[in-house]
Amino acid sequence: MTLRRVAVLAASLTASLIAVGAPAAGATGGEIGGRGDQYHLTNGWQGRTDVAFAYGRDRDVLYVGDWNGDRVDTLAVRRGATYHFTNRLTGGEADRVVTYGRAGDTVLMGDWDGDGVDTPAVRRGATYHFKNSLSGGDADRVATYGRRGDVVIVGDWNGDGRDTLGVRRGSVYHLKNSVSGGDADSVVSYGRQRDQVIVGDWDGNRRDTLGIRRGNVFHIKNSISGGDADRVMSYGRDTDAVLVGDWNGNRTDTIGLRTQRAGQVEQPPAQGGLTAYDERMFRLVNEERVAAGVAPMRLWPGLRTGALSHSQWMGRTGSFEHATTDTIRSDARAVGCTAAAENIFWGTRGYVDDPDAAVDAYMNSPGHRANILNPNHRYFAAGTAQADNGNVYNTQRFASSCS
Numbered sequence: 001m002t003l004r005r006v007a008v009l010a011a012s013l014t015a016s017l018i019a020v021g022a023p024a025a026g027a028t029g030g031e032i033g034g035r036g037d038q039y040h041l042t043n044g045w046q047g048r049t050d051v052a053f054a055y056g057r058d059r060d061v062l063y064v065g066d067w068n069g070d071r072v073d074t075l076a077v078r079r080g081a082t083y084h085f086t087n088r089l090t091g092g093e094a095d096r097v098v099t100y101g102r103a104g105d106t107v108l109m110g111d112w113d114g115d116g117v118d119t120p121a122v123r124r125g126a127t128y129h130f131k132n133s134l135s136g137g138d139a140d141r142v143a144t145y146g147r148r149g150d151v152v153i154v155g156d157w158n159g160d161g162r163d164t165l166g167v168r169r170g171s172v173y174h175l176k177n178s179v180s181g182g183d184a185d186s187v188v189s190y191g192r193q194r195d196q197v198i199v200g201d202w203d204g205n206r207r208d209t210l211g212i213r214r215g216n217v218f219h220i221k222n223s224i225s226g227g228d229a230d231r232v233m234s235y236g237r238d239t240d241a242v243l244v245g246d247w248n249g250n251r252t253d254t255i256g257l258r259t260q261r262a263g264q265v266e267q268p269p270a271q272g273g274l275t276a277y278d279e280r281m282f283r284l285v286n287e288e289r290v291a292a293g294v295a296p297m298r299l300w301p302g303l304r305t306g307a308l309s310h311s312q313w314m315g316r317t318g319s320f321e322h323a324t325t326d327t328i329r330s331d332a333r334a335v336g337c338t339a340a341a342e343n344i345f346w347g348t349r350g351y352v353d354d355p356d357a358a359v360d361a362y363m364n365s366p367g368h369r370a371n372i373l374n375p376n377h378r379y380f381a382a383g384t385a386q387a388d389n390g391n392v393y394n395t396q397r398f399a400s401s402c403s
Contacts, residue, residue: 005347005348007320007345007346007347008343008344008345008346008361008362008365008368009320009321009322009343009344009345009367027196027197027198027199027200027213027242027243027244028152028153028154028155028197028198028199029108029109029110029152029153029154029155029163029199030063030106030107030108030109030152030154031061031062031063031078031106031107032061032062032063032064032241032242032243032258033241034239034240034241034258034259035058035059035241035258035260036058036241036258036259036260036261037054037055037056037057037058037060037260038052038053038054038258038259038260038261038262038263039051039052039053039054039055039075039089039243039256039257039258039259039263040052040236040240040256040257040259040261040263041089041243041245041247041254041255041256041257042235042247042254042255042256043247043248043250043254044254044309045220045231045233045254045309045313046233046309046312046313046316047233047234047235047316048266049263049264049265049266050247050248050265050266051089051247051265052262052263052264052265053089053090053091053263054091054262055075055077055086055090055091055092056075056077056084057077058260060077060078060079061077061078061079062075062076062077062078062258063075063076063077063078063083063107063109064076064109064243064244064245064256065109065110065118065119065245066111066116066117066118066246067085067086067087067095067096067117067118067134068087068095068117069115069116069117070087070249071116071246071249071251072087072089072246072247072248072249073245073246073247073253074086074087074088074089074245075089076094076109077094078107080103081099081100081101081102081103081105082097082098082099083097083098083099083100083120083134084096084097085097085098085134089247096134098134098135098136099136100120100122100131100135100136101120101122101129102122105122105123105124106122106123106124107120107121107122107123108120108121108123108128108152108154108165109121109154110154110155110163110164111156111161111162111163112130112131112132112140112141112162112163112179113132113140113162114160114161114162115132116161117133117134118163119131119132119133119134120134121139122139123152125148126144126145126146126147126148126150127142127143127144128142128143128144128145128165128179129141129142130142130143130179141179143179143180143181144181145165145167145176145180145181145182146165146167146174147167150167150168150169151167151168151169152165152166152167152168153165153166153167153168153173153197153199154166154199155175155199155200155208155209156201156206156207156208157175157176157177157185157186157207157208157224158177158185158207159205159206159207160177161206162179163208164176164177164178164179165179166184166199167184168197170193171189171190171191171192171193171195172187172188172189173187173188173189173190173210173224174186174187175187175188175224186224188210188224188225188226189226190210190212190221190225190226191210191212191219192212195212195213195214196212196213196214196242197210197211197212197213198210198211198212198213198218198242198244198255199211199244200220200244200245200253200254201246201251201252201253202220202221202222202230202231202252202253202254203222203230203252203326203330204250204251204252204330204334205222205330206251207224208253209221209222209223209224210224211229212229213242215238216234216235216236216237216238216240217232217233217234218231218232218233218234218235218255219231219232220232220233222326222327222330223326228324229324230324230326230327230330231324231327232313232317233255233313234316234317235255235257236257236259237259239259240257240258240259241257241258241259242255242256242257242258243255243256243257243258244256274352274384274385274386277352277353277355277384277394278304278355278381278382278383278384280355280356281355281358281359281382281384281394281396282297282299282380282381282382284355284356284359285297285359285362285372285380285396288359288363288372288373289372289373292373294373294374294375295375295378297377297378297379297380297398298378298379298380298402299379299380299381300335300337300379300380300381300399300402301381302334302335302336302337302381302402303331303332303335303337303379303380303381303397303399303402304381304382304383304397305331305334305335305383306323306327306328306331306332306334306335306383306395306397307331307342307381307382307383307395307396307397308383308384308385308395309331309383310323310327310342310344310383310395311344311383311384311385311393311394311395312383312385312393314344314346314385314387314393314395315385315386315387315388315391315393316387318387320344320346320393321344322342322344323342323395328342328397331397332397332399335402336402336403337379337399337401337402337403338399338400338401338402339397339398339399339400340374340376340377340398340399340400341371341374341377341397341398342371342395342396342397342398343362343368343371343372343395343396343398344393344394344395344396345358345361345362345393345394345395345396346391346392346393346394347361347391347392348390348391348392349386349390349391349392351392352386352390352392355384355394358392358394362396371396371398372396374398376400377398377399377400378399378400378401378402379398379399379400379401379402380396380397380398380399381396381397382394382395382396382397383395383397
């Protein structure tokens with residue numbers, strides 16, 4: 001007889017997630033640190049490499065940006081005052097070469113005028129010389145902000161399509177929504193003073209927010225606020241330099257690494273019988289609803305993407321905890337749904353062929369049962385993953401509406 005153990009947690013979405021029952025420079029708009037001509041890029045949050053290529057030289061000064069307005073971020077290398085821009089995530093010759101500023105300048109990259117193209121700004125002390133084209137010549141705008149010794153980050157903090165500046169002082173961030181001097185428009189504390197900060201639009205809502213890197217673990221926040229991270233991912237080694245960009249044009253930023261190790265694209269794990277597991281679970285929960293006099297739910301396949309991603313994360317990290325409210329909502333919103341609740345479950349390898357037992361465990365828990373039988377939960381999908389140690393992780397996602 002196979003020894004089986006099970007744990008379950010249920011959550012509902014109200015104003016917050018309620019449990020029932022139980023960067024370095026370069027990731028912030030500036031120069032990429034580190035060494036190496038090998039780049040490993042990930043297009044999601046599974047901690048695997050989706051794009052790998054070699055570019056430039058081992059000691060090149062490096063930047064990330066969208067140089068041609070196609071919504072895909074690519075690389076630029078700087079040698080002295082000359083910039084070599086490429087519009088492809090491959091090796092080969094640069095697509096554009098430009099000389100700008102002085103060889104010793106501190107340079108930031110951003111979309112300063114909202115035209116969809118990233119261009120340079122030269123920082124000299126607390127004064128910034130902004131250029132709105134990839135060309136030489138005088139700056140298009142000059143502004144003073146903050147103090148000479150400030151750590152500066154770049155992002156679109158209010159979703160208006162224009163990048164502006166932020167100042168980091170310890171774990172406090174002073175963010176400005178215009179290219180101008182004066183007081184910050186928002187001030188937020190996040191993380192720890194020694195954290196490596198990164199900036200990106202992690203959920204596709206067109207606003208840049210903060211993330212932090214501790215070792216090789218990335219903690220991502222989808223709002224400009226303190227509190228717990230919305231996503232956590234392990235990727236690469238703590239000695240790798242970090243890049244942030246939208247590598248596939250889907251309007252969400254993800255992580256990349258600069259390293260001296262050749263990269264290899266990693267295929268997503270095969271689902272095998274787990275797809276059938278989730279299909280049967282859908283039938284089983286609807287049988288429970290019908291038996292209780294509740295209308296069956298509709299399967300909404302898009303909800304499975306977020307559910308499966310969360311189960312894979314639990315299996316990979318050995319964690320057993322809910323996704324955050326923001327993550328559940330953003331996953332649902334991305335597939336046209338309004339999120340309502342989440343159930344999660346784990347069991348030992350004896351559950352891998354037995355979704356009936358998992359549903360029995362859910363139905364024997366008041367919180368999970370309430371989510372499954374809630375008549376306002378009209379759409380459903382489940383995602384199940386098996387970890388390397390054989391344990392089975394299941395996430396159920398419920399939505400009140402989908403279109």
